[in-house]
Amino acid sequence: xxxxxxxxxxxxxxxxxxxxxxxxxxxxxxxxxxxxxxxxxxxxxxxxxxxxxxxxxxxxxxxxxxxxxxxxxxxxxxxxxxxxxxxxxxxxxxxxxxxxxxxxxxxxxxxxxxxxxxxxxxxxxxxxxxxxxxxxxxxxxxxxxxxxxxxxxxxxxxxxxxxxxxxxxxxxxxxxxxxxxxxxxxxxxxxxxxxxxxxxxxxxxxxxxxxxxxxxxxxxxxxxxxxxxxxxxxxxxxxxxxxxxxxxxxxxxxxxxxxxxxxxxxxxxxxxxxxxxxxxxxxxxxxxxxxxxxxxxxxxxxxxxxxxxxxxxxxxxxxxxxxxxxxxxxxxxxxxxxxxxxxxxxxxxxxxxxxxxxxxxxxxxxxxxxxxxxxxxxxxxxxxxxxxxxxxxxxxxxxxxxxxxxxxxxxxxxxxxxxxxxxxxxxxxxxxxxxxxxxxxxxxxxxxxxxxxxxxxxxxxxxxxxxxxxxxxxxxxxxxxxxxxxxx
Amino acid sequence: xxxxxxxxxxxxxxxxxxxxxxxxxxxxxxxxxxxxxxxxxxxxxxxxxxxxxxxxxxxxxxxxxxxxxxxxxxxxxxxxxxxxxx
Numbered sequence: 008x009x010x011x012x013x014x015x016x017x018x019x020x021x022x023x024x025x026x027x028x029x030x031x032x033x034x035x036x037x038x039x040x041x042x043x044x045x046x047x048x049x050x051x052x053x054x055x056x057x058x059x060x061x062x063x064x065x066x067x068x069x070x071x072x073x074x075x076x077x078x079x080x081x082x083x084x085x086x087x088x089x090x091x092x093x094x095x096x097x098x099x100x101x102x103x104x105x106x107x108x109x110x111x112x113x114x115x116x117x118x119x120x121x122x123x124x125x126x127x128x129x130x131x132x133x134x135x136x137x138x139x140x141x142x143x144x145x146x147x148x149x150x151x152x153x154x155x156x157x158x159x160x161x162x163x164x165x166x167x168x169x170x171x172x173x174x175x176x177x178x179x180x181x182x183x184x185x186x187x188x189x190x191x192x193x194x195x196x197x198x199x200x201x202x203x204x205x206x207x208x209x210x211x212x213x214x215x216x217x218x219x220x221x222x223x224x225x226x227x228x229x230x231x232x233x234x235x236x237x238x239x240x241x242x243x244x245x246x247x248x249x250x251x252x253x254x255x256x257x258x259x260x261x262x263x264x265x266x267x268x269x270x271x272x273x274x275x276x277x278x279x280x281x282x283x284x285x286x287x288x289x290x291x292x293x294x295x296x297x298x299x300x301x302x303x304x305x306x307x308x309x310x311x312x313x314x315x316x317x318x319x320x321x322x323x324x325x326x327x328x329x330x331x332x333x334x335x336x337x338x339x340x341x342x343x344x345x346x347x348x349x350x351x352x353x354x355x356x357x358x359x360x361x362x363x364x365x366x367x368x369x370x371x372x373x374x375x376x377x378x379x380x381x382x383x384x385x386x387x388x389x390x391x392x393x394x395x396x397x398x399x400x401x402x403x404x405x406x407x408x409x410x411x412x413x414x415x416x417x418x419x420x421x422x423x424x425x426x427x428x429x430x431x432x433x434x435x436x437x438x439x440x441x442x443x444x445x446x447x448x449x450x451x452x453x454x455x456x457x458x459x460x461x462x463x464x465x466x467x468x469x470x471x472x473x474x475x476x477x478x479x480x481x482x483x484x485x486x487x488x489x490x491x492x493x494x495x
Numbered sequence: 496x497x498x499x500x501x502x503x504x505x506x507x508x509x510x511x512x513x514x515x516x517x518x519x520x521x522x523x524x525x526x527x528x529x530x531x532x533x534x535x536x537x538x539x540x541x542x543x544x545x546x547x548x549x550x551x552x553x554x555x556x557x558x559x560x561x562x563x564x565x566x567x568x569x570x571x572x573x574x575x576x577x578x579x580x581x
Contacts (some may be wrong), residue, residue, distance in 0.1 A: 082564065186533070189532075189534050189536075190556070193553070246514075338524065384532065413557040416532075416534075433518055434511065434513055434514060435514060435519065435528070438529055438530060441528075441529065442527050442528045442529060447529050450528065452529075456513070
């Protein structure tokens, strides 16, 4: 599709927008179905000066209604009208005070990648988005002549780079169909057919591409090489060194970057990786982007100035002012500048929840989370929330959800549960219970149901250590199945 | 074994080891309920190709074809219609 055709779609979308009563300036909800029509709708809203709320296309309907009510949306506009023509949520004009600064110039409202029943709303101002897309376009050559792969779902903050920065600066965007996103052969064809120059994706996607490229070689065909790609970005999760080592062969003409960020602040750290000289201590998240201030805080909240470890706290030129509809007085991850920080100008910081290590050269390395957050197939999941949802079931007396690292999915969740005596609940009904309240990635891969009390520590907390050994799930996980091959 | 029984026993062995065949309704939504993710879909497709000696072309990769025991059953029935060799 050309920019001219896109402009016509935007004009159509603007006409639809004009038929709505938008005098109140409430944000417009556009379910993030990945189509050119959705992109045109978003552009039309931005042109009209209306904020766009992008709920995940896969969000359960009930959750979406609650989310949009909290965002103050009066209108839901879907690209495929028939699919989304559902009534707008009962309008609840901003019941809670909007977050400080989350005022009239909000352009995008994203949702946190979802662990709780109703995701948090992250408003991003037009200025924040503008600063980010300008940085990204200059850094990764996203302008005319560029062809940028969009792998992530349209509601992810990653799209500020691969979709919105690219369109703002005149490059071409190639949308990966979410239903085919784990089909390595399909991904390979897409990158090849469009001569993609920039690939930003979670490590899993790069691994799928490498697997598919090698499978072609093993099948006696010429090895597939993605020679058009100039910039390879991995983000959203830990990049396994073994996977990274395979990438230079797959993308022979590319530079490689580890990009670190989160929905609330967008990207904050970047590290260009020299694939010929992989650092022995893992791949760093690197150094702050221009304009980013970063502090490492130890467990007591004191600034770690030299080498050491602690929670990463950042302030970026691209960040949100705070969650929409959140009580500004309630404790949250948005905090004032930490005392004792290095000289800087930022006044509002964001606690990432990520534990990092700073080496003697000043580079940061990701070590883990300081809470129960894990990534399952690129989606942030809080295992404590999953436990809570399971405990809400009337026949479940105890619940522990364990996250076990998995080479493909990042983590897989395993639920160990005690049901009440005489309960009729089984794992199928429990899955349904979870599916009604949680995003799909948060539904545990396996469930173990018992009627015995779960082991507890002396302080009465579930004893996670002694819950193992876990059942080895005979589930997708360790290998990527190849078509035409027995996988049992 | 008829196809439905075969499909059920495969799904149980592969994805739901703790479930008995009688409990798995043939219209149980395997995707929405998180039994099968997108990698799981590829496994199912690989199994169908091997088990039923059919070729699943990319056009048939619509997840709805594999959403439940019933859906997989009808998909296999459609795909198994003999075509003339050529």
